[in-house]
Amino acid sequence: MQVNGQALRPLRELPGGERIEVIDQRSLPHRLHMRPLGSPREVFVAIREMWVRGAPLIGAVAAYGLAMQARRDAADDAMRNTAHFLKGARPTAVNLAWALDRLLAEVLPRPVPARAEAAWAAAAALAEEDVAVNAAIGRHGLALIEAIAARKQERGDSGPVNVLTHCNAGWLATVDWGTATSPIYQAHAAGLPVHVWVDETRPRNQGASLTAWELGQAGVPHTVIADNAGGHLMQHGRVDLCFVGCDRVAANGDACNKIGTYLKALAARDNGVPFYVCMPTSTLDLSLPEGVHGIPIEERSGREVTHISGRTAAGEVVELQLTPDGSAAANPGFDVTPARLVTALITERGLVAAEEVALRALMETRR
Numbered sequence: 001m002q003v004n005g006q007a008l009r010p011l012r013e014l015p016g017g018e019r020i021e022v023i024d025q026r027s028l029p030h031r032l033h034m035r036p037l038g039s040p041r042e043v044f045v046a047i048r049e050m051w052v053r054g055a056p057l058i059g060a061v062a063a064y065g066l067a068m069q070a071r072r073d074a075a076d077d078a079m080r081n082t083a084h085f086l087k088g089a090r091p092t093a094v095n096l097a098w099a100l101d102r103l104l105a106e107v108l109p110r111p112v113p114a115r116a117e118a119a120w121a122a123a124a125a126l127a128e129e130d131v132a133v134n135a136a137i138g139r140h141g142l143a144l145i146e147a148i149a150a151r152k153q154e155r156g157d158s159g160p161v162n163v164l165t166h167c168n169a170g171w172l173a174t175v176d177w178g179t180a181t182s183p184i185y186q187a188h189a190a191g192l193p194v195h196v197w198v199d200e201t202r203p204r205n206q207g208a209s210l211t212a213w214e215l216g217q218a219g220v221p222h223t224v225i226a227d228n229a230g231g232h233l234m235q236h237g238r239v240d241l242c243f244v245g246c247d248r249v250a251a252n253g254d255a256c257n258k259i260g261t262y263l264k265a266l267a268a269r270d271n272g273v274p275f276y277v278c279m280p281t282s283t284l285d286l287s288l289p290e291g292v293h294g295i296p297i298e299e300r301s302g303r304e305v306t307h308i309s310g311r312t313a314a315g316e317v318v319e320l321q322l323t324p325d326g327s328a329a330a331n332p333g334f335d336v337t338p339a340r341l342v343t344a345l346i347t348e349r350g351l352v353a354a355e356e357v358a359l360r361a362l363m364e365t366r367r
């Protein structure tokens with residue numbers, strides 16, 4: 001996407017074919033800080049410490065991390081051990097394992113001397129595929145926004161289509177376009193009146209810090225809200241639909257996403273607001289029968305709850321303690337929305353019902 005008029009992605013290759021450069025998203029929105037990554041260990045740290053985050057982006061960066069291993073030692077054991085090591089960076093987003101397993105499948109059948117180039121090319125192809133997938137998700141989601149805009153126009157409502165989103169499933173969470181934001185960007189580019197309610201998304205505030213920054217850079221009208229305001233807005237007819245991302249969807253359509261998504265889905269159902277999960281098929285885990293109990297939920301440091309960082313009036317970025325000394329904090333990073341609360345999944349292959357028969361048919365018929 002564009003930042004200050006310049007095309008930018010959260011991940012790009014550096015000259016020489018041995019390193020990549022990523023946006024260190026911990027510094028946004030106040031500073032745009034790029035960091036080079038040149039080894040599997042640096043990639044592990046970048047994923048673990050959330051310099052880069054977002055299921056599809058995590059997968060793409062990990063793929064390059066395994067390609068970096070192939071330049072060092074491409075033997076079967078070294079490649080498998082490094083893939084296993086990188087999979088341990090974060091447990092919930094299935095794209096991490098999906099990307100690493102895909103790299104192994106594409107590289108290990110080749111002679112060892114050919115593996116380094118093949119791995120780098122495979123990582124690059126995976127990254128570009130993510131861009132195309134997200135653009136397709138955007139096209140399918142755009143049709144939903146267009147339909148709502150048309151209905152509003154028919155009843156003389158000149159207001160924008162109001163979309164609520166949670167966390168950051170934007171271009172910063174992918175290689176480009178985003179998943180939940182792709183329909184929004186495409187609607188804005190098409191001249192459709194769209195406005196976004198941006199859940200701040202405590203405790204790491206991916207919405208307030210990342211989604212708001214992205215939308216601002218793109219000129220998309222948006223309003224940052226406290227996570228707890230979404231239900232009220234839906235109750236008063238101020239949300240036309242919800243678009244959220246996901247980190248893993250089980251075979252029965254249960255969808256795992258950032259903590260707080262489940263509560264938005266409950267409020268949406270109670271108020272008759274369509275609730276869409278934007279799901280690249282790389283995020284579908286058909287090996288998992290159901291998600292509410294089956295998807296591993298990352299427990300992150302309580303410090304993310306007890307402390308917050310921001311910019312002072314003097315322009316300095318500081319971290320402040322919110323809670324009393326000695327108060328404990330729990331910090332589950334994700335929750336799982338039961339399939340019954342999902343209006344539909346928006347995939348690059350079209351909309352699909354959040355249920356097993358439809359999901360298996362989708363994966364079978366359109367390879």
Ligand SMILES: CSC[C@H]1O[C@H](OP(=O)(O)O)[C@H](O)[C@@H]1O
Pocket residue numbers: 053054055056166167168169170173174178179180206244245246247257258259333
């Ligand atoms: C396009 S998937 C983005 C997904 O990833 C986020 O989690 P995190 O920021 O912890 O990596 C969040 O669940 C988003 O919906």
